[in-house]
Amino acid sequence: MIDALQLVAIPSDDAALRSEVRDFLRQHAAAWPLASRARSWMGFDAGFSQALGARGWLGLTLPVEYGGGGRGPFARFVLVEELLAAGAPVGAHWIADRQSGPLLLKYGTEAQKRFHLPRICRGESFFCIGMSEPQSGSDLASVRTRAERVEGGWRLSGQKLWTTNAPRSHYMIALVRTSGTQEDRHRGLSQVIVDLAAPGVTIRPIRDLAGDAHFSEVFFDDVLLGDDAIVGQEGDGWAQVTAELAYERSGPERIYSSLALFDAWIAHVRSRSVPDDASVVLAGRLATHLAVLRELCVAVTSKLAAGESPVVEAALVKDLGTELEQAMPVAIADVIGADEGPPAAAALLQALAYVTHVAPSFSLRGGTREILRGMIARGLGLR
Amino acid sequence: MTSPANVSPFLDPLEKLLSVHGTPAVVRAVEAGDDVGNARQAWIESGFADLLMPEASGGAGLSLRTADDLLRTCARHLLPWPLDATMVVRAVFAAIGMAVPDGFVAIAPQTSIDVDGRILCRGVPDGAAADWILAATPAGAMLVPVREHRSEAVFRGGAVATDVFWHAQPAGTTPVPREMDWMAIGACLMATRIAGAMERLLEMTLAHASTRSQFGKPLAAFQAIQQQLAVMAEQVAAARMAASIGMLADGIEADPLRAAIAKARTSEAVVAVTSIAHGVHGAIGIAAEFDLQLYTRRLHAWRLAYGTERRWHGVVGRALLAAEGPVLDAIVLRAAPPAA
Numbered sequence: 084m085i086d087a088l089q090l091v092a093i094p095s096d097d098a099a100l101r102s103e104v105r106d107f108l109r110q111h112a113a114a115w116p117l118a119s120r121a122r123s124w125m126g127f128d129a130g131f132s133q134a135l136g137a138r139g140w141l142g143l144t145l146p147v148e149y150g151g152g153g154r155g156p157f158a159r160f161v162l163v164e165e166l167l168a169a170g171a172p173v174g175a176h177w178i179a180d181r182q183s184g185p186l187l188l189k190y191g192t193e194a195q196k197r198f199h200l201p202r203i204c205r206g207e208s209f210f211c212i213g214m215s216e217p218q219s220g221s222d223l224a225s226v227r228t229r230a231e232r233v234e235g236g237w238r239l240s241g242q243k244l245w246t247t248n249a250p251r252s253h254y255m256i257a258l259v260r261t262s263g264t265q266e267d268r269h270r271g272l273s274q275v276i277v278d279l280a281a282p283g284v285t286i287r288p289i290r291d292l293a294g295d296a297h298f299s300e301v302f303f304d305d306v307l308l309g310d311d312a313i314v315g316q317e318g319d320g321w322a323q324v325t326a327e328l329a330y331e332r333s334g335p336e337r338i339y340s341s342l343a344l345f346d347a348w349i350a351h352v353r354s355r356s357v358p359d360d361a362s363v364v365l366a367g368r369l370a371t372h373l374a375v376l377r378e379l380c381v382a383v384t385s386k387l388a389a390g391e392s393p394v395v396e397a398a399l400v401k402d403l404g405t406e407l408e409q410a411m412p413v414a415i416a417d418v419i420g421a422d423e424g425p426p427a428a429a430a431l432l433q434a435l436a437y438v439t440h441v442a443p444s445f446s447l448r449g450g451t452r453e454i455l456r457g458m459i460a461r462g463l464g465l466r
Numbered sequence: 467m468t469s470p471a472n473v474s475p476f477l478d479p480l481e482k483l484l485s486v487h488g489t490p491a492v493v494r495a496v497e498a499g500d501d502v503g504n505a506r507q508a509w510i511e512s513g514f515a516d517l518l519m520p521e522a523s524g525g526a527g528l529s530l531r532t533a534d535d536l537l538r539t540c541a542r543h544l545l546p547w548p549l550d551a552t553m554v555v556r557a558v559f560a561a562i563g564m565a566v567p568d569g570f571v572a573i574a575p576q577t578s579i580d581v582d583g584r585i586l587c588r589g590v591p592d593g594a595a596a597d598w599i600l601a602a603t604p605a606g607a608m609l610v611p612v613r614e615h616r617s618e619a620v621f622r623g624g625a626v627a628t629d630v631f632w633h634a635q636p637a638g639t640t641p642v643p644r645e646m647d648w649m650a651i652g653a654c655l656m657a658t659r660i661a662g663a664m665e666r667l668l669e670m671t672l673a674h675a676s677t678r679s680q681f682g683k684p685l686a687a688f689q690a691i692q693q694q695l696a697v698m699a700e701q702v703a704a705a706r707m708a709a710s711i712g713m714l715a716d717g718i719e720a721d722p723l724r725a726a727i728a729k730a731r732t733s734e735a736v737v738a739v740t741s742i743a744h745g746v747h748g749a750i751g752i753a754a755e756f757d758l759q760l761y762t763r764r765l766h767a768w769r770l771a772y773g774t775e776r777r778w779h780g781v782v783g784r785a786l787l788a789a790e791g792p793v794l795d796a797i798v799l800r801a802a803p804p805a806a
Contacts, residue, residue, distance in 0.1 A: 367782035
């Protein structure tokens with residue numbers, strides 16, 4: 084069985100961070116129109132990330148000796164919750180801050196940590212994650228990209244696909260095969276750090292249905308990697324990726340992706356002299372779900388804080404969270420379209436269209452709904 | 467937020483008593499109005515009803531928050547008497563210096579009294595198993611005797627949740643001079659019942675899926691079943707969290723916003739959870755002699771008791787729209803536990 088997720092309070096020291104973050108965000112928020120806020124953590128602004136770094140808020144959970152904040156998961160939860168609630172463009176540093184940094188801290192060599200972590204914390208190094216490939220989506224263990232041993236290092240060949248932010252990142256941590264064949268499945272996989280400026284790396288952005296180009300295909304044509312490219316143990320890539328997913332799936336970005344749209348719609352309903360019943364009930368339903376999900380998210384954070392790796396719990400909260408994120412645009416469209424009062428402002432309708440269009444990705448990125456439910460079933464002892 | 471240290475002294479004895487006097491046989495007997503031997507008396511004499519009373523009045527000084535685990539445990543067994551409501555009412559009486567009534571009390575938050583003085587309490591959970599009804603009217607609350615005056619009270623509907631009706635105010639009725647949001651407290655208690663019963667229902671459904679074989683393998687081996695059980699587990703986890711939010715109070719007064727969130731989210735979960743439980747069980751789940759129906763029928767009744775999700779969504783929605791800030795400030799952080 085899965086341990087019950089308990090209601091926990093955020094420690095006062097960490098909760099105190101909230102007002103500091105709000106003061107900081109007030110100085111930047113004017114520059115973010117609804118169209119930008121609606122993009123949530125897909126928004127990209129290197130300058131803003133560096134400003135956060137200068138404030139000491141990148142790598143908040145990394146040790147001080149590597150340039151980090153030396154704080155715990157609760158502090159990061161508060162920071163991230165405020166960033167997401169403000170619709171801040173956090174995409175540039177997001178992956179490095181959320182998972183590449185913690186991954187390197189846990190499995191990296193001292194040299195890797197000394198090199199990468201301070202750069203991540205200053206907002207100078209942005210990371211992307213090389214997992215999916217043309218023939219490997221949910222079946223991640225079938226990756227074909229290969230790193231062959233050569234004199235002094237590794238030679239990388241293959242292709243990654245749907246890699247978020249690759250064109251604007253400095254490094255990729257890729258899951259590749261370093262021994263055996265595809266039939267060996269989880270065995271023989273390793274995580275390698277790839278300098279995306281290295282010869283032989285080609286990145287082609289892919290335009291998405293909303294007109295953005297956040298993801299891309301990345302080709303490796305005999306890219307030479309140093310001996311120090313492996314993260315952790317050669318052959319342990321699968322176990323490391325699995326542990327990394329607890330960071331990738333457990334954060335509040337899995338419940339708040341449609342928050343800017345929701346708040347904009349609430350402002351629209353508030354502007355009416357008498358809101359219609361359907362809008363009142365819907366506002367209450369979505370807010371109720373959000374309040375409960377947020378405490379589930381805090382509960383998962385408390386497990387991270389206790390040193391656990393809550394992979395199944397994170398899958399559970401992510402699946403519930405993305406369901407709400409996807410319900411928001413659908414339900415809001417329904418009441419807006421049924422309303423016979425003055426029409427909603429163009430900016431709200433534009434944000435609604437954007438979130439509606441990208442919402443299917445919410446339950447694809449970071450593990451599909453079916454994969455997550457399979458993991459929950461395993462946690463329940465069914466498989 | 468529930469501190470195990472506060473709860474552990476009572477949890478073991480509670481489980482013991484439930485295993486003797488809270489069995490499915492007792493649940494069925496109470497619902498049918500049959501004799502349950504000394505089970506009822508054992509609960510009244512157990513002292514559990516006094517746990518929320520101040521220690522000075524002979525109670526244990528528990529709060530809603532620290533009683534959360536105990537009440538969820540009772541719900542796992544479908545304890546057929548309103549021990550939860552009784553605990554709260556006894557604590558209220560002790561707090562205002564009134565003599566606490568003997569027996570079980572059910573809370574009726576919306577009581578109407580017509581021009582002829584007839585009293586009607588709608589959909590009272592365990593109303594037919596209670597000795598008293600705490601009847602909240604717009605003019606204030608009163609404690610109305612049922613058991614001693616059964617002939618005066620008319621019960622309508624199922625024995626799980628009942629309309630209770632008196633032709634006139636019966637002798638022994640006492641006003642309760644205390645301002646209290648009885649609807650909110652009822653909602654919190656009921657949300658906790660839903661959460662507890664659902665946890666047990668999930669266990670029963672998982673066990674059935676693992677033992678029942680079709681097409682030569684256990685149901686649990688089918689992906690279609692696994693995915694449904696995953697959804698059920700998600701809804702149960704959300705319901706439990708929601709119920710704990712409702713019980714987040716250091717005394718016995720429920721916070722209205724938290725109560726709304728608790729009852730709305732647990733009630734909404736009832737629909738999917740009961741549907742999946744029945745779907746996985748197949749025909750046997752419909753059989754009266756099988757325990758599943760004891761749970762699913764109550765979950766549907768409890769969804770209605772003290773307001774369905776639509777009612778409470780309205781409450782949360784109006785609170786959000788009346789506030790000024792974003793939903794994070796207006797609802798989410800207001801419902802969250804204060805920083806510790």
